Amino acid sequence: MTTRRLIVLLDCGDTVIDESTQVFDPSGIVLAGELLPGAGRMVQDLVAAGFRITLVADGRYVSFENLLGQHGLLDCFETLICSEAVRHEKPSVRMFKAALGSLDLDAADASRCVMVGNNLSRDVAGANRMGMTSIHLAWTPRYPREPAVPDEVADHTIATPSELLDLLLRLDEELGSDH
Numbered sequence: 232m233t234t235r236r237l238i239v240l241l242d243c244g245d246t247v248i249d250e251s252t253q254v255f256d257p258s259g260i261v262l263a264g265e266l267l268p269g270a271g272r273m274v275q276d277l278v279a280a281g282f283r284i285t286l287v288a289d290g291r292y293v294s295f296e297n298l299l300g301q302h303g304l305l306d307c308f309e310t311l312i313c314s315e316a317v318r319h320e321k322p323s324v325r326m327f328k329a330a331l332g333s334l335d336l337d338a339a340d341a342s343r344c345v346m347v348g349n350n351l352s353r354d355v356a357g358a359n360r361m362g363m364t365s366i367h368l369a370w371t372p373r374y375p376r377e378p379a380v381p382d383e384v385a386d387h388t389i390a391t392p393s394e395l396l397d398l399l400l401r402l403d404e405e406l407g408s409d410h
Contacts, residue, residue: 233281237403238340240330240363241308242321242348243288245371247274247392248298261294263301267370271302273392278307282399287330287346289314289321289353309334321350322357322382338362343406347395350374351383359384364402368392 244250245267252265277284285308286295292313299305310333312326319325331340338361345364348354349371358365359382367385369376370392378384389395 235281235283235399235403236343236406237282237399238334238336238344239277239282239284239399240287240327240344240346240358241274241284242346242350242354242368243286243290243295243298245349245373246270246347246354246368247304250371250373253298260291260297262297264298266302267392269391269393271304273395274304274307276396277399280396280400282403283309283334285310285312285330285334287312287321287326287348289326291315321348321353322360324357324361327357327361327363345399345402351376351378351385355385356380356382359386366395366398368395 247270248264249267253261254263256262288295290313292315295311295313312330312333314320317325317329341362345366346354346358347366347368349368355365355367365385367388369388369390387398
């Protein structure tokens with residue numbers, strides 16, 4: 232299997248899991264939730280295509296274990312970076328630096344990372360500030376789709392999870408030709 236140079240950081244809510252379907256326990260832990268249409272296939276296809284993927288999400292670790300485990304996706308992720316453990320939320324650079332560190336990468340590797348998320352002010356702005364490629368998954372009307380400040384301008388925008396693989400394959404090819 233080909234290992235890609237491009238590394239994929241994925242948000243969870245409204246990127247993999249439909250936030251409107253989440254079921255919480257009384258303490259706020261997410262017990263279950265439904266996948267966005269095509270999101271399960273997206274994650275599996277990324278792994279099958281040789282991409283390393285890690286979760287970078289705001290929330291509690293056990294919530295993401297529950298959600299990803301429910302759909303058989305937990306083992307697709309090399310690491311899970313969550314705000315509970317880092318004690319900061321996106322767009323804090325600490326979240327993105329934690330993701331790089333967990334993959335045995337450093338800040339110099341940020342340029343070969345992409346952050347895919349639904350939130351312009353957290354996912355896109357955080358990635359842009361780190362020098363990562365930002366991909367806005369503009370799937371839901373629950374979050375603004377227009378940037379409020381320059382940091383929120385995504386490098387790429389997709390409407391559905393099924394559009395991600397082709398975009399990443401193209402970006403990976405472009406990255407390979409730069410080096």
